[in-house]
Amino acid sequence: MAKKRNIKVLVSKVGLDGHARGAKVVSSLLKEAGMEVIYLGMFHMPENIVKAAMDEDVDVIGLSYLSGEHLIFTPKIVEEMRKHKLDDVLLIAGGTFPAEDIPTMEEMGIDKIFRAGSLTDDFVQYIKDNVKKR
Amino acid sequence: MDQTNLAEKENTCKTSWDDYLKAYYEKPSSLKSWSGYDLKEIYTPADRPEENYEKDVADAGTYPFTRGIHANMFRGRLWTKREVVGIGSPADTHARLKYLSEQGGSGLNTIADVTYEMGLDADHPWAVNEVGLTGVNITSIKDMETLTKDIPLDKVSWSLITASTAAPVTMAQYIAVAEDRGYKLDALRGSIQNDPIHFRYCGFRPACPLDLSIKLGSDVMEFCTEKMRKWYYTTVNMYDLREQGINAPQEVAFGFGIAMCYIDELIRRGLDIDDFAPRFTFYVSCHMDIFEEVAKIRAARRMWARLLKDKYGAKDPRSMQFRFAVHTAGCSLIPQQPLNNIVRIAYEALTAVLGGVQSLHCCSYDEPMCLPSEKAHLQALRTQQILAYETGVTNVADPLGGSYYVESLTDKMEEESLKIMKQVEDLGGMEEAIRTESLDRQCESEAIKRQKELDNGEKLSVGVNVFTEKQEKTTPLGVQRVSAKSAKQQIEEVKELKRTRNMKKLRDAIKCLRDDVGAGKNTIPAMIEATRAFGTTGELLGTVREVFGYPYDPMETLESPFN
Secondary structure, X not given: OOOOOOOXXXXXXXXXXXXXXXXXXXXXXXXXXXXXXXXXXOOOOHHHHHHHHHHHOOOEEEEEEOOOOHHHHHHHHHHHHHHOOOOOOEEEEEEOOOOOHHHHHHHHOOOEEEEOOOOHHHHHHHHHHHOOOO | OOHHHHHHHHHHHHHHHHHHHHHHOOOOOOOEOOOOOEOOOOOOHHHOOOOOHHHHHOOOOOOOOOOOOOOOHXXXXXXXXXXXXXXXXXXXXXXXXXXXXXXXXXXXXXXXOHHHHOOOOOXXXXXXXXXXXXXXXXXXXXXXXXXXXXXXXOOOEEEEEOOOOOHHHHHHHHHHHHHHOOOOHHHOEEEEOOOHHHHHHHOOHHHOOHHHHHHHHHHHHHHHHHHOOOEEOEEEEHHHHHHOOOOHHHHHHHHHHHHHHHHHHHHHOOOOHHHHHHHEEEEEEEOOOHHHHHHHHHHHHHHHHHHHHHHOOOOOXXXXXXXXXXXXXXXXXXXXXXXXXXXXXXXXXXXXXXXXXXXXXXXXXOOOOOOOOHHHHHHHXXXXXXXXXXXXXXXXXXXXXOOHHXXXXXXXXXXXXXXXXXXXXXXXXXXXXXXXXXXXXXXXXXXXXXXXXXXXXXXXXXXXXEOOOOOOOOOOOOOOOOOHHHHHHXXXXXXXXXXXXXXXXXXXXXXXXXXXXXXXXXXXXXXXXXXXXXXOHHHHHHHHHHHOOOOOOOOOOOOOOOO
C-alpha cells in the first residue's frame, strides 16, 4: 500500500490585494493541523496560481480575497483549473464578501467559502473531510 | 396533545430553563485586558502612591498633555466627523463626498485605491482588473480636477489618504489643481497620510522600499513645512499596524518608531524640530476594550510630549502635542449578524471621544463585506452625530482622568510601550527592525495569537464563538458594488490622455524631475510641473524609482516610455 501523504494546500493572494494577515494566519494554522502548506504570497494572477498548484501537485487551493476582487478573479481561476483538468483539486476561498456573493461564487466553482470570523476547526475539518484527490 | 408531544415540550422547556439559570450566574470569561494584561478587582489610591499630578498628568492643554491637547477640548470645537470615502472613479467618489457633506460630515476624507497606492496608472495591466475597487484611482491631474470639482479648497479641510510613495504625487496633483484654480498654497487646509514606511506592512512593499519611503515621505514634509503652513503632512498610521493583529502598546511603540524615522531625516536635512513637529499627526485604532484604548491614547500623548521635549529638544508646546485621528477597528467587525457591528463601532467611537480625538472615522457596519453602501455610510456618520449631540460626552475634557483604574492603566500602557521601544532600539533602531523583518515576525505571531484566542474562547466575539446563528442570505442595508462602467471609462480616459498630450513638454518635465532626484533635491516642485504636463502617477513615480535603482514599474511589467 502506498504511504498516505499529508494533505497539501496552496494558499495565495490574488491580484494586487495586499491584505495578507488572514492568508498567513490560515497557512500557519493548516501547518499546525498537520498539512503541508505552500504560501504563495501576494501578487499572483490566476495563471500563476494554477501553475504553482500543478507544479506542487496540491490537493487544495485556498484563495484569499479582501479587496472586492473575488467576482473578477474567481471565474478566471476556475477556467484555468478546468483548462488544466484540476477537477480533483478542492477550491476554497476566504476573506470579506457580501452574503449575496456566496451562492454566486459557489456557482462559479468554489467548493467552500469561509468568511472573516471563521474558526480554525471549521476549515481544517472541512478540508480533511472533502479533499478529493488522495 | 398526545403524551409524546407533551413530554417533548417539557423537555425543551427544561433545557431552555437550565440555560437561563446558567446565564443568570454567568461571570466574565476573561479578567484580562484586550492586550492580555491582568486586571485587579478594583483600583484605589494605593495603585499610584507616587502620583505627581503636575508632572505626570496635568490639566488638558498643559504639558505633558496626558489629558488632552486643548484646555477646553470639545468646548472649543467638536472633533471632525470625517468619514473615509473612496469608490470607483473620481466622479463616483466626488458624488459620495457631496452626499456626506450634505448630511453633516465636517471633514472630507478620500482614500486611494490599491492601484494608485501601488503607483500604477489605471491602464496598467495589473491595474485594469481592480480600478476603483478599494478607493479612488487618480492617474492624472484631470482625475484630481474631477475629484475636487466645485469644492472650495481654502474652506474645507481635506484629508488625502495616500500613504505609499505615491503620496508626493498626490500632493503634487492637489497643489497643481489648487494653484491653477487660484488658491494660495498657505491657504490650503487638511492633511495627507504620507506614511510610506508603514505601508509595507499593508501589502505595498514593491511600492515602498525603505530608502525611497524615507526620501519621498520626507520630501512632502519638507516642502509643506516651507509652503503650506496649515497643512498636516503626515499621519503616521498606527491604525494599519494594529490591524495586523498587534496589541495596544505595540501599536504605540511601532508607530512612534516610524515617526522617529521621518523626524531624524528632517533634522538631518537641517530643519528645526519646532518648524515641523507641530504638523505631525497620527492615525490611531480604537479597538473593543474601552478602558485600555483610552489609556493607550492618554499614554501616547504623555510619551509623545516627553519624547519631543527630552529627545528632540522641542521648545514649542505645539511640537509636543500628540494630534490624532481615530479609525474604529475594522478587524473587530465580522460579517456574522452584521447589524451588531453598529454597536461595536459605537463603543469604539465613544472610546475615541473619551480619549480626546481630533478627527474620527467610524467604520460602516458593512466593512467586513464590501465598500460602504450609501445607507451604511450615512449610518456611520449618524453614529458620530448621536455621540456628539445626544450623549453629553463633549462637555468635559478627559472625563476618565483621575479614575484610579484608568490612570493606573495609562501608566501600564506607557511602561509596556516604552519597553517595546527599548527593544526596537536594542535591535539597532526602527530602520533596522524593519530591514531585518523583526517587525513582520512580531505582527505575524500576534495575528496567530488573535485567531487562537477566538478558537479557544479566550476572547469572545458574538456571532463567531458565542451566540452563533445561521448565515444570513442578504446584507441588511444592501451591497455596495463598484461600477464596472466607471472603471472602464477611467481606463479609457487615461489611454486617451496618453495618446493626445504634448509629449515634448512632458519629456522636458520628466527630465527635470529625474535631474532633481539625481541632484538630491526635493522632488515636489518638479512633480508639480510634471503633473501639469499630464505626467501620470506611474510615470512620475517610475521616474523617481529608476534614479534610486529600482525597476520603473513596481510590478516589473512595464518599461519607462521616457528612456
